[in-house]
Amino acid sequence: MAAFPASASTVVPTDQLVLRAAVYAFLGRYRGQTRVHTDSDLRVFLRWCTDQVLNPLAAARVDIERYVRWLQDVRRYQASTVSRRLSVVVGFYRVCVIDAILDHSPADYVRRPTVPAESPTLGLGHLQFEALLTTARLSSNPNDFALVALLGLLGLRIFEACGANIADLGEGTATGYCACAARAARSCSSRCHPRWPEPSTGPPTTAPAGRSCATHSAGGWTDTPPPADSSTWPRPQGSGCRGCIHTCCATRS
Structure with a gap:
């Protein structure tokens, strides 16, 4: 050492x-x-x-x-x-x-500081982010401005921005989006599987036995086949949950 x-x-x-x-x-x-x-x-x-x-x-x-x-x-x-x-x-x-080097650990009863559940780190202010964009735009490396724009304007995480492809970029009705796999998986896992009995986009209000997110076109995340009467279900817009209207599921198909 x-x-x-x-x-x-x-x-x-x-x-x-x-x-x-x-x-x-x-x-x-x-x-x-x-x-x-x-x-x-x-x-x-x-x-x-x-x-x-x-x-x-x-x-x-x-x-x-x-x-x-x-x-x-x-x-x-x-x-x-x-x-x-x-x-x-x-x-x-x-x-x-x-390893029998010491008889007991001197750090066993040391009191650890309390770590808050929410991070105390604040994001950049409007003027700070504008200054960061300006500095990145003046950089000799064009990748600097592209990375700052992806992180700040589209809300990507650093590993999502580095793993994104030019084919993942698109333009919605009001702003741009990036349909990279990591972002789609993060968005779908947090929005497409609400806890029961929150309102659903499908018509049934009671869950039959063996029900899952499976459809005729997708096996679902539980690999459980849909019920026999699933022919009356509405077709999903994407390959995610039944009747899912989120853009992240549509971009994963």
């Missing part, structure tokens, strides 16, 4: 070798980007221990509490960031206990 560098011409102390093995054992539980982010959060804790002249394997609960206070009062991190980095420390010490 960068917090405990070892020169090739010097002998590495035993406690650093044990710490290095503990770190490798902990990071070995992850892979990909999760491993990268976990490694980054653990490095912050190890650097803090170095600044405090503290051996992480000899830390006590009060030291972990001091680390949390440092994240909150000195680094001014949000509660979600503090909770995530504390979770990495808790997981690290838990692996140390599993």
